[in-house]
Structures are given as C-alpha cells and as structure tokens.
Amino acid sequence: MHPREGWTEDRRGLVTRRGFLKQTAGAGLLLGSAGSLLEACGGASSGTSGVLTSNGIPLPRPNHPVTWPIYKDNPAIKSGLPPEQNATLRIFNWVAYLNPQCMTDFGKKYNCKVELTTFQNMDDALAKLRSGQLNFDIFFPTIDVMGELVYGKLIQPLNHSYLPNIAQAWPDFTDPFYDGKWHYTVPYTIYTTGIAWRKDHVPENPYAMANPWAMPWQAKYKHRVAILDDARESISLGLMKNGIFDLNTTDPTQISAAGKVLHDLAKLTDVHVDNNDYTEIPSGQTWIHHAWSGDIATAASYMPKGVNVDVVGYWFPPDGKGPVGNDLITVLRDAPNPVLAHMFQNYMLDINNVLTNISFNGYMQPINGITPQRLVKEQLLPPSLMSTTVLPSYFRRGVMELQIPTATNALWEQAWLQAKSA
Amino acid sequence: MTVPSGVSASRRPPRQQRQPRRLIWVALAAPGIIWLAVLFIVPFYAIFAIAAGRLDVFGTPVAVWNPLDWTATNFAAAWHDVAGAGAFVGPIILRTLIYVALASALCLLIAYPAAYFVARFAGRWKGLILILLIAPFWISYMMRMLAWIDLLQTDGYVNKVLSFLHLSSQPIDWLGGLGLTVVLGLVYGYIPYLILVLYAGLDRIDPILIEAGRDLGLNRVRTFIRVTLPLSRQAVLTGLLITVLPMLGDYFTNQLLSGTTGTTMLGNVIDDQLTSAGGVLEGQGAVFSLLFLLVLVPPLIYYVVSTNRSSRRAM
Numbered sequence: 001m002h003p004r005e006g007w008t009e010d011r012r013g014l015v016t017r018r019g020f021l022k023q024t025a026g027a028g029l030l031l032g033s034a035g036s037l038l039e040a041c042g043g044a045s046s047g048t049s050g051v052l053t054s055n056g057i058p059l060p061r062p063n064h065p066v067t068w069p070i071y072k073d074n075p076a077i078k079s080g081l082p083p084e085q086n087a088t089l090r091i092f093n094w095v096a097y098l099n100p101q102c103m104t105d106f107g108k109k110y111n112c113k114v115e116l117t118t119f120q121n122m123d124d125a126l127a128k129l130r131s132g133q134l135n136f137d138i139f140f141p142t143i144d145v146m147g148e149l150v151y152g153k154l155i156q157p158l159n160h161s162y163l164p165n166i167a168q169a170w171p172d173f174t175d176p177f178y179d180g181k182w183h184y185t186v187p188y189t190i191y192t193t194g195i196a197w198r199k200d201h202v203p204e205n206p207y208a209m210a211n212p213w214a215m216p217w218q219a220k221y222k223h224r225v226a227i228l229d230d231a232r233e234s235i236s237l238g239l240m241k242n243g244i245f246d247l248n249t250t251d252p253t254q255i256s257a258a259g260k261v262l263h264d265l266a267k268l269t270d271v272h273v274d275n276n277d278y279t280e281i282p283s284g285q286t287w288i289h290h291a292w293s294g295d296i297a298t299a300a301s302y303m304p305k306g307v308n309v310d311v312v313g314y315w316f317p318p319d320g321k322g323p324v325g326n327d328l329i330t331v332l333r334d335a336p337n338p339v340l341a342h343m344f345q346n347y348m349l350d351i352n353n354v355l356t357n358i359s360f361n362g363y364m365q366p367i368n369g370i371t372p373q374r375l376v377k378e379q380l381l382p383p384s385l386m387s388t389t390v391l392p393s394y395f396r397r398g399v400m401e402l403q404i405p406t407a408t409n410a411l412w413e414q415a416w417l418q419a420k421s422a
Numbered sequence: 423m424t425v426p427s428g429v430s431a432s433r434r435p436p437r438q439q440r441q442p443r444r445l446i447w448v449a450l451a452a453p454g455i456i457w458l459a460v461l462f463i464v465p466f467y468a469i470f471a472i473a474a475g476r477l478d479v480f481g482t483p484v485a486v487w488n489p490l491d492w493t494a495t496n497f498a499a500a501w502h503d504v505a506g507a508g509a510f511v512g513p514i515i516l517r518t519l520i521y522v523a524l525a526s527a528l529c530l531l532i533a534y535p536a537a538y539f540v541a542r543f544a545g546r547w548k549g550l551i552l553i554l555l556i557a558p559f560w561i562s563y564m565m566r567m568l569a570w571i572d573l574l575q576t577d578g579y580v581n582k583v584l585s586f587l588h589l590s591s592q593p594i595d596w597l598g599g600l601g602l603t604v605v606l607g608l609v610y611g612y613i614p615y616l617i618l619v620l621y622a623g624l625d626r627i628d629p630i631l632i633e634a635g636r637d638l639g640l641n642r643v644r645t646f647i648r649v650t651l652p653l654s655r656q657a658v659l660t661g662l663l664i665t666v667l668p669m670l671g672d673y674f675t676n677q678l679l680s681g682t683t684g685t686t687m688l689g690n691v692i693d694d695q696l697t698s699a700g701g702v703l704e705g706q707g708a709v710f711s712l713l714f715l716l717v718l719v720p721p722l723i724y725y726v727v728s729t730n731r732s733s734r735r736a737m
Contacts, residue, residue, distance in 0.1 A: 406700070
C-alpha cells in the first residue's frame with residue numbers, strides 16, 4: 001500500500017471503484033506472465049537467497065535479501081549510448097508524486113518532451129503494464145511488486161554507467177535487500193508511518209507515553225480520531241498497539257487480535273477511516289490521525305488562516321523502530337527511450353532536483369545531504385515537524401511492510417474489512 | 423359496442439402492408455435492444471466469472487469463463503461474512519436498508535410536491551423551473567458532494583446559518599460520522615431523478631379527470647387522494663426504483679460525508695473488497711454485487727406486473 005493510493009487529479013485522497021472488466025482483461029494476460037514465471041524459475045541466470053516464497057516467488061526481507069536474476073532475453077542497454085533525440089519520455093507514476101518542474105527542467109536539459117501518466121493504485125498500474133499496450137519508459141513501483149516485475153519481465157536491468165548520481169544516495173541503496181546489487185532499481189521517496197496530532201486540542205504527548213501506538217484509543221476524542229484507510233498500515237497499527245513489530249506476520253492469531261483492537265477503536269471513538277491526514281489534521285477536523293510522514297510534512301500548506309503550523313505534531317519512534325517504506329524508479333522493459341530513462345533516474349538522484357521535488361510533494365528522498373536541518377534551512381519544512389524526516393538509521397532499524405504470501409494477505413484484508421465494518 | 427366493419431377497414435392498413443411496417447420497427451429497435459442485452463449479459467457474466475473464479479500465482483483474481491471450472495469458494499466466504507461465526511455484514515445490510523428507506527421517504531416527500539407544482543401550476547415558468555430542478559445534473563456527483571463537505575464543516579455556512587437563526591448554540595459536527603448527514607447526502611444526490619420521473623408522470627395526467635373528480639363533489643384533498651395519487655402510482659414506483667437502486671449500492675456519499683466505521687453501508691464493504699490489496703477479496707465483492715441483483719429482482723417483477731396491469735386497465 002502507498003500514501004498516494006486512490007489519489008485523483010481532481011482531489012487528493014478520493015478512492016475510486018475499480019472496474020471488473022479491467023481486472024479480467026488483465027487476468028487473462030496474466031497467463032503470459034505466469035509462463036514467464038515458470039520460465040524464470042527454471043532458467044534464471046543467477047539465483048536468489050530469499051527464504052520465504054509466495055507461489056515460487058522469493059519474498060525479500062532485510063534478513064533474507066534477494067538478488068533478482070538477469071535474463072539473457074532481457075539485458076541492460078549498452079554503455080555509452082547517446083540519449084534519444086526529439087524523443088518523448090513517458091513516465092508512469094502515482095498522482096501528485098513528481099514535481100512538474102522537475103519534468104520541465106529535465107526536458108529542457110536533454111531536449112526532449114516529458115509526459116506524465118498517473119495511476120491510483122499498484123494493482124491497476126500492473127494490470128496496465130501487463131497488457132503490453134502502453135509504451136512508458138519510467139515506472140515508479142513499490143518494493144512489494146519487485147518479484148512480479150522481474151519475473152514477468154516488465155522492467156529491464158539497469159546499466160549503472162548511466163547512473164553516477166547513485167553516489168549521492170544513502171549507501172544502503174546500492175545493495176538494498178529487495179534488489180541486491182541494485183540490478184533493477186534506484187530509490188525514490190522514503191517515508192515513515194506514525195501518529196499526527198493537534199497539540200492545541202490533545203494535551204497528551206506521545207513522546208511521554210508508555211505506548212504511543214495506543215494514542216488513538218481514547219474515548220474522549222470520539223469522532224476526532226482517524227486511521228489510514230489501508231489494510232497493511234492499519235492492521236500494523238493494531239499489531240504495534242499489541243506490542244508486535246513483525247509487520248509481515250503470517251500468524252492468524254496475531255492478525256485477528258490486531259483486527260480486534262481496531263474493532264474496539266471503532267466502537268470507542270467511531271473512528272474515521274481515510275487517507276486525508278494532510279488536510280484533516282491542519283484543518284482540525286481530526287485531532288489524532290494515524291499518518292504518513294510526507295503528508296504531515298506539507299501541513300503548513302493546509303493550515304487555516306491564523307493557525308500556526310506549530311500546533312501540528314508528528315510522532316515516530318525516536319529509535320526508528322516503526323514502519324518505514326520507500327519507493328523506487330525503474331525502467332520498463334519495452335521503454336522506447338531507455339537511455340533517456342536512465343538519465344531521468346540519474347537526474348532524480350541529484351540533490352538539487354530532489355529538493356525541488358520535495359518542495360512539491362513533501363516526501364523526502366534517501367539522498368546524502370537531505371537532512372532535517374537542510375529541509376528547515378531551505379524552508380521546505382517547519383522546525384516543529386522535523387520528526388517527519390527519515391534518517392538513514394530508520395531504514396536499517398525500521399520495520400517494513402513487505403509482500404506477504406497470498407493466503408496471509410487475504411487474512412490481513414479480511415481482518416481489516418471486519419474492523420472497518422464495526 | 424361494435425365498430426362498423428367499414429370504419430375498421432378504412433383505418434387499418436391491410437395485413438400485407440402491416441407486416442413490412444412492423445419489420446421496420448423491429449429492425450430499428452433491434453440495435454438498441456441488442457446493445458442493452460449485451461451490456462447487461464456480458465458484465466453480469468464477468469462478475470459471475472470472478473465470483474466463481476480463483477486466484478492466480480500472484481494472488482490476483484482470475485475470471486473463470488468456463489462454468490465447468492467454477493468454484494464455490496467465494497460464495498462460501500461471503501456466506502461466512504453474512505451468517506458464519508465471524509459474520510459482520512448483517513448489521514451493515516440492516517443499516518443500509520434503514521438509510522435507503524429514510525432517504526427514499528424524504529425524497530418522495532420533497533420531490534412529489536415539487537413535481538406536482540411544476541406539472542400543474544408552473545404555467546409558462548414550467549420550462550425554467552424544470553431546468554433549475556435538473557441543474558444539479560450538470561455538475562458531477564463527486565463535485566456536488568465535495569461542495570457539501572465545505573458547507574458542512576464545523577465553521578462552514580450551514581453551521582453559520584444555524585447559529586445566525588439561533589437554531590444551534592454550538593457548531594454541529596456534521597462530518598463527524600452522523601448517519602443523518604449520510605441520509606441527507608443520499609437525498610440530495612438522488613432527488614433530481616425522482617423529480618423528473620414524477621413530473622413526467624404527473625404531467626401526463628389528463629386535467630379533465632381531475633376536473634371530473636371536482637365536478638363529482640370531491641374537495642381538493644379528496645380529489646388528490648382519489649384521482650391524482652392513484653394515477654401517479656406508476657410514476658412513484660418508477661421514480662423510487664430509479665433512486666433506490668443506486669442508493670443501495672452507493673459508497674461514495676458515506677465515504678465523503680462521514681467516513682467513519684459507524685455509518686458503513688454495504689456499498690462500502692463491496693468497494694473495500696474490490697480494492698483489497700492484490701484483489702484478494704475481489705471474488706467476495708463480486709458475490710455481494712450479485713446478491714444486490716437478487717435483492718432487486720422482486721421489486722422489478724412487481725414493477726413489471728403492476729405496469730402491465732395498469733396498461734390493461736387503461737385499454
């Protein structure tokens with residue numbers, strides 16, 4: 001799941017109904033992907049070291065990193081190629097997740113046009129990519145679909161000679177556990193999930209609480225509490241409230257118990273379930289909101305007149321032991337402009353362009369020099385919300401919501417559905 | 423009464439002439455009927471193919487088109503949600519029915535007088551008033567609901583007006599999870615449909631019949647009850663069908679105007695199932711969508727029977 005899931009061009013945070021026919025069309029084409037999967041399992045040029053698997057696809061974990069295979073029929077582009085001329089670089093990304101200024105500047109620098117097409121959730125994006133009808137160059141996936149992208153041969157391996165700016169990224173991302181030796185990905189945004197609250201309405205300070213994850217469970221804030229409309233994030237909240245920090249648990253008892261405490265929360269506070277943390281906390285519509293760091297980082301833009309942004313707080317465990325997520329930039333296998341696509345990846349790893357991007361979407365990127373102090377100095381972040389920034393140690397110590405086996409995913413989704421229907 | 427054979431022969435064309443004319447009408451109607459039939463049958467079959475389908479290696483639901491390969495897994499899971507040990511859908515179905523019943527009753531109470539006024543008394547303003555009544559259609563449903571969010575904020579105009587009129591001492595948290603807000607949202611969203619249908623029905627009532635009622639000694643109220651209301655029954659039924667069906671499946675109104683667990687409707691459950699990560703619950707969502715169809719069959723049958731009966735009566 002993702003902070004930008006369900007966003008539309010019209011208005012942020014609105015969920016839309018997916019069509020059945022679109023799914024069935026994609027499903028039919030999945031047969032082709034399954035064929036590739038079987039081929040991959042039998043004929044990969046290098047193996048993987050992941051232990052957990054789901055239907056034969058390894059599931060990367062920090063303690064069981066995965067290096068994805070590179071196929072002979074899906075090689076990286078050759079080194080030293082010139083960028084495509086008079087080309088149109090086509091980007092496939094989440095809504096409101098990339099600063100248009102970055103696209104304009106890149107187009108000027110490399111004498112090309114840049115077009116953006118958006119998607120609202122990863123399932124829809126993958127269905128479109130599987131159809132093979134779209135010729136995008138760049139795709140912004142989440143970590144949990146790496147197996148599907150590689151085994152389905154939807155993305156191409158990277159030629160690192162085009163990506164010198166990787167030196168600007170945190171060292172962790174030159175060999176991340178989800179893509180050993182960064183064969184296929186460069187990092188994009190990184191974010192945490194924590195608790196946002198209005199200090200002027202809620203006197204409790206989560207930093208002084210024994211279990212801050214339990215902060216939403218307060219009957220006195222009935223109708224003023226909200227949790228994210230996201231099965232993985234909210235069941236994870238329930239797990240952490242119960243003291244469990246394995247956010248990829250396959251234990252039905254733990255999942256059920258997490259669903260139960262969320263059910264209790266619904267009864268206790270008639271909890272709001274939405275992803276409008278970025279507006280509801282600034283406007284005061286809700287006072288405690290389970291929230292994404294990047295959303296709260298933009299709170300200053302949504303404050304009502306006369307209300308200082310200092311009244312907004314964001315808590316994430318100071319020791320970094322909380323949910324951390326990061327997104328990726330990949331080059332699609334059938335990219336018409338693979339050289340330009342590599343150059344765009346490289347462009348988005350440069351600190352100046354990263355700062356431009358953060359000024360638009362609020363989400364920081366794991367680039368050396370992007371520190372809380374720098375963001376405050378650049379006036380991209382109010383000092384009171386420095387806790388929304390992600391530190392390199394969080395990536396190592398944090399807990400990630402990663403791909404889980406299909407049957408377990410169904411358990412998580414069912415528990416969430418029941419909790420929401422309290 | 424008998425009709426002179428000569429009159430009949432002069433008015434009705436011979437059988438040989440009638441046959442081609444009928445064929446022309448059949449040919450003209452065929453594309454539309456086929457179009458509608460295909461647009462009903464294909465999506466219905468697609469939904470059923472997912473409801474009776476399976477998950478692929480990536481955990482994505484796959485539509486199974488061959489009935490011989492269908493499974494009952496999703497049906498069993500849906501039944502478990504309704505009546506099994508972990509059942510949770512029952513209260514939501516009940517809540518949905520209550521909300522829709524209240525919203526429909528309110529719609530009728532508001533729409534009938536409005537449509538009656540336009541049909542009977544608007545005179546030369548009829549066109550303008552009709553345009554104003556259907557003006558909300560020009561703006562998308564989503565945008566209209568978004569406008570209400572601004573109006574219903576605690577510091578929004580609704581609360582300001584209530585405060586100005588001394589009807590409320592403190593701001594009402596309309597968006598804080600009130601069932602009333604959801605019901606009013608449904609009324610606002612769907613009432614134009616009802617007004618239009620009612621207007622069409624009321625406008626067709628021959629004024630002579632109403633005058634006849636008055637001539638026979640009925641006062642205004644009794645004329646309305648004995649003449650106008652029975653004659654508009656079909657329009658009421660049609661209008662309610664048109665508004666109740668989308669209300670039952672509505673998920674957007676609740677999502678925007680409340681968004682709390684305490685006002686969840688069945689449409690929200692289906693929406694959550696359809697948008698579950700990886701689509702793992704999509705099959706169950708398909709089953710509930712089919713259940714909707716089953717629920718709607720009895721009123722549709724009643725509507726068809728009732729329409730046929732009144733047609734026969736008119737002949």
